[in-house]
Amino acid sequence: SLHVRLRMSPAIMIARAASFTAARALLRPAATLYPAASLVSARRFCADSHDDFKPKRKAPPTGTPGDVQERIKQQVEGAPLVVYMKGVPEQPMCGFSNRVVQILNAEGVKEFKSYNVLADDEIREGIKKYSAWPTIPQVYIKGEFQGGSDVMLEMYQSGELSTKLKEAGVPISEGR
Amino acid sequence: RRALSGATMSSGPVASAIRTKLEHSFLPHHLQVLNESSGHNVPPGSESHFKVVIVSRKFDGKSIIDRHRMVNTTLAEEFDNGLHMLSIVAKTPEQWKDSAEVHQSPKCMGGDKD
Numbered sequence: 001s002l003h004v005r006l007r008m009s010p011a012i013m014i015a016r017a018a019s020f021t022a023a024r025a026l027l028r029p030a031a032t033l034y035p036a037a038s039l040v041s042a043r044r045f046c047a048d049s050h051d052d053f054k055p056k057r058k059a060p061p062t063g064t065p066g067d068v069q070e071r072i073k074q075q076v077e078g079a080p081l082v083v084y085m086k087g088v089p090e091q092p093m094c095g096f097s098n099r100v101v102q103i104l105n106a107e108g109v110k111e112f113k114s115y116n117v118l119a120d121d122e123i124r125e126g127i128k129k130y131s132a133w134p135t136i137p138q139v140y141i142k143g144e145f146q147g148g149s150d151v152m153l154e155m156y157q158s159g160e161l162s163t164k165l166k167e168a169g170v171p172i173s174e175g176r
Numbered sequence: 177r178r179a180l181s182g183a184t185m186s187s188g189p190v191a192s193a194i195r196t197k198l199e200h201s202f203l204p205h206h207l208q209v210l211n212e213s214s215g216h217n218v219p220p221g222s223e224s225h226f227k228v229v230i231v232s233r234k235f236d237g238k239s240i241i242d243r244h245r246m247v248n249t250t251l252a253e254e255f256d257n258g259l260h261m262l263s264i265v266a267k268t269p270e271q272w273k274d275s276a277e278v279h280q281s282p283k284c285m286g287g288d289k290d
Contacts, residue, residue: 093287134255
């Protein structure tokens with residue numbers, strides 16, 4: 001049987017309980033409504049009450065606004081062609097983001113780096129500050145902001161985009 | 177010559193503010209302010225997604241991205257207050273005469289709307 005030290009808080013005693021029987025003995029009656037497996041873990045017991053225990057869909061914050069701007073700088077300079085978009089190239093979640101992907105496909109771009117702003121609130125807000133541009137998608141060539149979906153379309157139609165991509169050394173399919 | 181405006185497709189407060197500010201800043205030869213929110217994943221009556229077609233002498237000699245920045249800056253307050261998406265066609269009077277064609281905005285793909 002478990003030797004119980006009465007000075008410890010119930011939560012700690014629950015967490016350290018070596019057996020289910022000992023754990024049950026330490027809990028208040030209402031807690032017996034929970035399934036047995038959850039009684040041994042204090043963290044699960046608190047699952048409904050604290051944000052830390054809720055499943056996270058998005059990336060957690062990493063630091064100060066300055067840190068975010070620095071992180072973005074590394075990202076935009078990390079590849080010759082970088083796109084900030086909603087969703088991913090295989091599955092854009094916005095018509096304007098999709099248009100950028102389609103334009104790059106039409107240009108024969110073989111690969112580019114993309115960041116999904118829907119998965120990272122810090123980047124979503126930070127990228128707007130970085131470029132002083134209020135909307136997504138955003139396209140960067142050799143670290144320099146080029147514009148959003150409308151600008152991309154006009155540059156594609158005028159041929160200017162093709163020139164810029166080649167000058168930047170973006171990998172393009174043969175015959176373009 | 178006095179700037180003339182094209183037909184509007186919406187008359188809500190955001191649309192009016194956009195129209196007023198663009199008319200004031202650009203003295204446009206042609207201006208259309210189109211509320212495209214109904215084509216997106218937002219409640220009816222929203223003023224979150226717009227297209228503007230603006231023809232102005234002020235765009236002479238300016239690159240496409242500079243023209244867009246000029247429009248974005250003019251509407252900075254609207255972007256801070258719920259304007260979520262702005263599609264811009266910004267031409268000089270000569271370009272507009274050559275081609276009054278306006279590209280269609282792409283279909284919504286349902287994504288995160290906040």
